[in-house]
Amino acid sequence: MADKYTVEDLERLRIPLFNRDSCVHYFIPFIECRRQTYFMPWHCKEEMEAWNHCQLEDHYDRVRQKRRQDKERKKALREANLMAESIKDKNSNS
Amino acid sequence: MYLLTMSAPMMSFMLTLTHKEKIKTTTMQTLACSMIFFSWMNSSIMLYECMMNDTHCQTKIWNWMKTEHMECKISLHMDLLSSSMLFMVTSMSLFVHMYSTEYMKNDPHKHRFMSYLSLFTFFMLLMMSSNNYILLLMGWEGVGICSYLLMNFWYTRMQANKSGMKAIMMNRMGDIALLMSTMMMMNKFGSTKFENLTHMINNKMQTIMNTISMLLLMGAMGKSSLMGLHVWLPDAMEGPTPMSALMHAATMVTAGIFLLMRSSSILEESKMSLTITAWMGATTAFFAATMGTSQNDMKRMMAYSTCSQLGYMALAMGISKYSISLLHLMNHAFFKSLLFLGAGITMHTIKNEQDIRKLSSLMKQTPMTYMGLMTASLTMTGTPFLTAYFSKDQMMENSYKNSMLYWLATITAALTALYSTRLMYFSFTKKPQYTHTQKPHTTSEKDILMNSMIMMLTLMSISTGYMTYTMLTQQQHPLITQKLILTPLMCSMTTSMLMTTLYTNNNLHNKTTLTTLWKNFNSNAWNFNTFYNNMIGEKMLTLAHYQTYKHSDKGILEKIINNNLTNIMMHNSQNISKFQSTKMTQHLLTMILFYSSFTMHIKSQKLNNSVLFWKNTGCSFKSCLGQTMKHNSLMPQFAKLKIVK
Numbered sequence: 021m022a023d024k025y026t027v028e029d030l031e032r033l034r035i036p037l038f039n040r041d042s043c044v045h046y047f048i049p050f051i052e053c054r055r056q057t058y059f060m061p062w063h064c065k066e067e068m069e070a071w072n073h074c075q076l077e078d079h080y081d082r083v084r085q086k087r088r089q090d091k092e093r094k095k096a097l098r099e100a101n102l103m104a105e106s107i108k109d110k111n112s113n114s
Numbered sequence: 115m116y117l118l119t120m121s122a123p124m125m126s127f128m129l130t131l132t133h134k135e136k137i138k139t140t141t142m143q144t145l146a147c148s149m150i151f152f153s154w155m156n157s158s159i160m161l162y163e164c165m166m167n168d169t170h171c172q173t174k175i176w177n178w179m180k181t182e183h184m185e186c187k188i189s190l191h192m193d194l195l196s197s198s199m200l201f202m203v204t205s206m207s208l209f210v211h212m213y214s215t216e217y218m219k220n221d222p223h224k225h226r227f228m229s230y231l232s233l234f235t236f237f238m239l240l241m242m243s244s245n246n247y248i249l250l251l252m253g254w255e256g257v258g259i260c261s262y263l264l265m266n267f268w269y270t271r272m273q274a275n276k277s278g279m280k281a282i283m284m285n286r287m288g289d290i291a292l293l294m295s296t297m298m299m300m301n302k303f304g305s306t307k308f309e310n311l312t313h314m315i316n317n318k319m320q321t322i323m324n325t326i327s328m329l330l331l332m333g334a335m336g337k338s339s340l341m342g343l344h345v346w347l348p349d350a351m352e353g354p355t356p357m358s359a360l361m362h363a364a365t366m367v368t369a370g371i372f373l374l375m376r377s378s379s380i381l382e383e384s385k386m387s388l389t390i391t392a393w394m395g396a397t398t399a400f401f402a403a404t405m406g407t408s409q410n411d412m413k414r415m416m417a418y419s420t421c422s423q424l425g426y427m428a429l430a431m432g433i434s435k436y437s438i439s440l441l442h443l444m445n446h447a448f449f450k451s452l453l454f455l456g457a458g459i460t461m462h463t464i465k466n467e468q469d470i471r472k473l474s475s476l477m478k479q480t481p482m483t484y485m486g487l488m489t490a491s492l493t494m495t496g497t498p499f500l501t502a503y504f505s506k507d508q509m510m511e512n513s514y515k516n517s518m519l520y521w522l523a524t525i526t527a528a529l530t531a532l533y534s535t536r537l538m539y540f541s542f543t544k545k546p547q548y549t550h551t552q553k554p555h556t557t558s559e560k561d562i563l564m565n566s567m568i569m570m571l572t573l574m575s576i577s578t579g580y581m582t583y584t585m586l587t588q589q590q591h592p593l594i595t596q597k598l599i600l601t602p603l604m605c606s607m608t609t610s611m612l613m614t615t616l617y618t619n620n621n622l623h624n625k626t627t628l629t630t631l632w633k634n635f636n637s638n639a640w641n642f643n644t645f646y647n648n649m650i651g652e653k654m655l656t657l658a659h660y661q662t663y664k665h666s667d668k669g670i671l672e673k674i675i676n677n678n679l680t681n682i683m684m685h686n687s688q689n690i691s692k693f694q695s696t697k698m699t700q701h702l703l704t705m706i707l708f709y710s711s712f713t714m715h716i717k718s719q720k721l722n723n724s725v726l727f728w729k730n731t732g733c734s735f736k737s738c739l740g741q742t743m744k745h746n747s748l749m750p751q752f753a754k755l756k757i758v759k
Contacts, residue, residue, distance in 0.1 A: 034168045055166060059585040 043074035116173050116190050119156040119200070120239050122149045123207070126232035134225040143215040146228045150211050150235060154204040157197065164197040165585055172245055184304050191245030191308065198440060198586065199242040199372055202447050203365050207235040209567050210360040213455055216561045217356055217462075227267060231360065234260035238365050242372065247296040247306035250373070254292065254337070257366050258285050264361065265353040277349035284346040288336015288370070295329035298322070312379040323380060327387035330377050331394070338370025338424045341398040345642050347421055351413035355461065358413060359454035363420055364447035371427045371443055375436050382434065392432020392513075396522040399425030401640060403529035407536065408636035412457050412468045415537055419494065420450055422526060429523060430509045437587045438512065442505035444586075445579045449493040449501055452571040456487040459564060460541060470540040477542040484542050486568040491534040493575050495606045496527060501579030508587065510602045514594050524602045531606035535613040544617075 025033075025048070030040055039047050050067035057063035126149035130142050137145070163169050170193035178186045211231060218224045237260060241253025266278035299306050302322055303314045315323060334340065339347040350362050361367070374381060374391065381387055402421035409415040423446045430439035461468060463479055477484045493500040496507065506527070513519045638644065693704060 054584065058166065061580055061584045 042078055043071060046071040046074045115156055116192060119153050122153040123232045123235040125149060127229045127236060130225055130229040130232065142225060143228065146232055147211045150208045154208050157200040157204045160192055161197040161201045164192060164194045184300055186248050188249060189245050190243045192243060195375055196243050198444060200239060202444050203238045203242060206360055206364040206447055206451055209451060209571060210356045213564055213567045214356040216564045217458055230260055230264050241369060245308060247299060251292060251296055254369065257369060261361055261366055264357040265350050267353055274352040277352040281346040281350050284343050285336050287343060288333045291329045292333030295326050298326050308376060315380060315383050323383040324386055327381050327384040330373060331387055331391055334370030334374050338367050339421050340394050340428055341401060344421050345646060348414045348417040351417050355454060355458035359451045362417060363450035363454050367420060367424060368443050374431050375440060378436050388432050392429055392519060395425045395428025395432055396519045399429060399526040400522050403526045405636050405639050406533040407529055408633045410469050410471055412470050415533060416453055426509060429513060433512055433515065435512050438505055438508045441583055441586045442509065444582060445501040445505050448571060448578050449490045449575040452486055452490040452575050456483045456568060459483045470537060473541045474544040482565055482568060486572045488538060489572045489575050491538050495531040495534050495610060496603060501575050504579035504583040511594055511599060514598055524605055527602045528605040528609040531609040532613055535610050539617045
C-alpha cells in the first residue's frame with residue numbers, strides 16, 4: 021500500500037522524512053486530518069489508531085524477521101563448524 | 115512582519131530609557147506592554163504559518179560583511195523551532211512585563227527595569243531567529259549583558275554585585291567555547307549559516323565534528339547551567355523575582371538547549387558528543403534535584419529545580435529526541451514561570467521572606483497563589499494529564515535504550531516530587547511559626563493584574579502539554595513494557611504521598627549523623643563552590659599575584675622598562691627640551707637649520723626623479739612606447755607627451 025505514493029507525492033503532501041516508512045499510507049490520512057482540525061488532540065483518534073497499529077505490526081514483523089535471520093545465521097554457522105570438524109577429522113585420519 | 119516582531123521590544127527599550135522624565139510611569143508601562151503584545155501577536159501568526167502550513171523562510175536584512183573567504187548577512191530564519199521559541203519568549207515576556215507593572219510599582223527605578231526587560235526580549239528574539247552563528251552569538255552576548263544588568267538591578271546590594279560578577283564569569287567560559295566553535299566553522303567550512311553547514315558536514319571529518327560539537331556543548335553548559343558551569347544560577351536569584359521568572363526559568367537558560375537543537379545536524383555526526391550530552395543531562399538532573407531537596411531558600415530551590423529540568427532536556431537531546439526536548443522546554447517555561455511569579459506574591463505577603471522555614475500556613479492568606487503553585491508543583495512532578503506529563507513521560511520511555519540513564523531519570527523524578535512536596539508543605543500548609551512582627555499582611559493578593567497573570571499561567575500549565583504534544587512530536591512511543599512506562603510515575607507519586615504523610619505526622623525530626631552529613635553536603639551544593647574557590651580561584655589568584663604581578667609586572671618588566679627604558683627616554687627628552695629655550699638666536703638657528711635641510715631634501719628628491727625620468731626615456735623608442743601603452747596610468751603625463759614627440 022505504501023508503494024502507491026511516489027517521492028513527488030510525499031513531497032507535495034509535505035510528509036516529514038522520518039515518517040516515510042511502510043506505514044506512510046496510514047500516516048497521510050492521519051496528518052491530513054490533523055492539519056484540517058488544527059492539531060487539536062481530541063480529533064483524528066481513528067486515524068491515529070490505524071497508524072499506531074500499522075507501526076506496531078511493522079515492528080513485530082521486523083522482530084520476527086530479525087529472529088529468523090539470527091536463527092538461520094546460527095544454523096549456517098553450526099553447519100559450517102560441523103563441516104570444518106569433519107574435514108579436520110578426515111585430514112587427521114588420512 | 116519579522117522585522118517588526120524584532121524591533122518592537124527594541125523600540126520599547128529606547129522609549130522607556132530615553133524618555134523616562136517626559137513620559138508618565140503608567141504610560142511608559144502601557145507602552146512597553148503594548149509593544150511586547152504586538153510582538154506576541156506577530157509571533158503567534160508566525161507559529162501558525164510554520165506549524166499549520168509547514169513553511170520556513172529566510173529574510174535578508176542587509177549585508178554585514180563580505181570578505182574573500184566568507185560572507186555574513188544579517189538575515190532571519192523562521193522555521194518550526196524558531197517560531198515555537200519566539201512564541202514562548204514573547205508570551206513569557208508579556209506575562210512578566212504585565213506582572214512587573216504591579217510588582218515593581220514602589221521601586222523608584224521601574225523605568226530602568228522595564229527597559230532592561232524589553233532589551234532582553236529583543237536580544238532573545240534576535241538569537242532565536244538568526245540564521246547564522248555570528249548573529250546568534252550577538253544575541254547570545256546581548257542576553258548575557260542583560261542578565262548581568264538585571265541581576266545587578268539593585269546595585270547597592272553587595273550580594274547582587276557578587277552574583278552578577280559570578281554569572282558573567284561562568285557564562286564567559288561558555289561564550290568563549292561558542293566563539294571558538296564559530297571560528298572553527300568559519301575556518302573549515304567558510305560559512306556559519308545553519309543551512310550551509312547542514313549540507314556541508316559529513317562523516318569523513320570526524321575529529322572536526324567532535325571538536326565543534328564538544329565546544330558547542332560547552333557553550334550550552336555555560337548558558338543552560340549544566341553540571342560544572344551551573345554555580346551561577348542559584349546565586350542569580352538575588353535579582354528581582356519577575357526577572358528570575360523571565361530569565362532563569364523560561365528564556366535565557368533555555369538558550370543553551372536551543373543552541374544544541376539548532377546544531378542538531380552537527381551533533382548527530384558525533385556519537386561521542388551525543389553520549390556525553392545524554393550523560394551530562396542525566397547527571398545534572400540528578401545532582402540538581404538532590405541539592406533542591408536540602409535548600410531552605412524558596413528561590414534557590416526553584417533555581418535548582420530549573421537546573422534539574424534543563425538536565426532532562428539535555429538528556430532528551432543526547433538520545434536524539436529533539437522534538438521532545440523542545441516540548442519539555444515549552445512546558446517548563448509555563449510551569450516554572452508560574453512557580454516564580456507565585457513565589458513573588460508569597461514573598462510580598464510576608465515582607466520579602468524567602469526562607470521556607472519562616473513561611474507557613476499561607477494557604478489562607480494567598481489562596482489563589484496556593485492554587486497556582488500547587489498546580490505548578492503537580493505539573494513538575496509529572497502528574498498524569500498535566501503539562502509536563504506529556505514530555506517527561508516520552509523522555510523516560512525513550513531513554514530506556516540505556517537503562518542506566520532511565521533509572522537515573524526515574525530517581526530524579528522521585529526527588530523532584532520530594533522537593534516539590536517540601537516546598538508546598540513548608541510554605542502553605544505547615545502550622546504558623548512566624549513572630550508577631552512578621553505577620554503577613556493580607557493585601558498582597560488584591561493586585562488584580564498579578565492575580566490574573568497567575569490564573570492565566572495556571573491554565574497554561576494545565577493545558578499546554580496536551581495542546582502542543584500533537585503539534586511538536588510526530589513520533590511513535592517506543593515499545594517498552596507497561597511496567598517501565600509506569601515506574602517513574604509511581605516513584606514520584608509514592609514519594610509525594612510518603613513525604614506528605616511523614617511531614618504531617620512530624621516523623622522527620624529524628625536526625626542521624628548520616629542524614630545530617632547528607633543534608634549539609636547537599637545544601638552546600640555538593641561543595642562545588644568550595645572546590646572552585648579553593649582549587650581554581652585561589653590558585654589563579656596566587657598565580658596572578660606572584661607570577662604575573664610580582665615577578666613579571668613588578669619584576670622583569672619594571673627592571674627593563676622602568677629602570678632602563680624610562681631613564682633613557684628621560685635623558686633624551688631632557689636633551690631635546692634644551693632646544694626650547696627663551697634665546698632668540700637659538701630659535702633662529704633651529705629655523706634656518708630646519709629650512710635648509712628641508713629644501714635640500716626636496717631638491718635631492720627632484721634630482722632623483724629627473725635621473726629616473728632620463729633613465730626611462732633613454733631606452734629605445736619602441737620599448738618606451740610599449741611601456742606607455744602598458745602602464746598608461748603609472749607614467750607621469752608629461753613623460754608620455756615627451757615620448758610621443
